[in-house]
Amino acid sequence: MVKYFFSEADIKSSWDHVFSAFWQRYPNPFSTHVLTEDVVFRMVTVDQQLITRRLLTKTNRLPRWAERFFPSTLSRCAFILEDSIVDPVNKSFTTYTWNLNHTKLMSVKERCIFQESVAHPSWTQLQREAWISSDVFGFSRAIQEFGLARFKSNQVKAMRGLEYALTNLYGDVHQRPPRPAMRETKEAQKHLTPATAPQKPRQYV
Structure with a gap:
């Protein structure tokens, strides 16, 4: 079985600002678990x-109950x-x-879509999905x-880190986005349609 996570949030900043801030999120005080980031490949298509x-x-601390079952060399x-x-x-x-x-211990696949809000063109809508x-x-x-x-905990930190980057780049007029609505299923495979099922990540290199 797969655990499925879904959330939506309105970011009260323009899409251009969010796009720019995304690449400048780290380091920030809300994402200290992110240690390094490196660009492996980049191109502009036709x-x-x-x-x-x-x-x-990123750091990957095990819960205490798991430390008894997995080697200390992990x-x-x-x-x-x-x-x-x-x-x-x-x-x-x-x-x-x-x-x-x-990946045998735990596989986490995430997809995020940032789009200009239809209802509020000066805002950005974020849709986040994950399969665990x-x-x-x-x-x-x-x-x-x-x-x-x-x-769930890390995605809240990620949102705060993005807000932190927006504030640093464009001032403190950006308010924290409202708490996103969350839905999850215990038996996600029964509820996933082909359009929402996890796809094999696209390979570019």
Whole structure:
């Protein structure tokens, strides 16, 4: 089974500002678990879309109950690959992220779509989805529950980090976005349609 997460939020900043702030989020006091970020690949397509691949390193502290079952030599860092597609014509910015190591223990795939708000053109609408799974026999449910709880906590920090970058770049007129509405399913596979099911990340290199 897969744990599924969905949220939507209105960011009270223009799409251009959000797009610019996204690349300048780190470091910030809300995302101290992000250690490094490196651009691996970047190109502009013939239709003027910006394609980027980045490698991020984050801390990966295990919960206390898990430390009894997994070796102390297990890396405490997670390597995250992030692919992004920027469409400046349609003002759409999509990111795909997934972890490269510890995938048997827990796999987390995330998709975020930043678009200009239809109702408020001076705002940006963010739609975030995540799929969390584990292949550890006998502990997969507990690990997925832990992964979902940690993901919820980290996505709140990510929003605050983005707000922090917006404030640094454009002043303190940007207010914190309202708490996003969240929906989750315990048996996500039964509810996912082909349009929303996790897709294999697109490869550019």
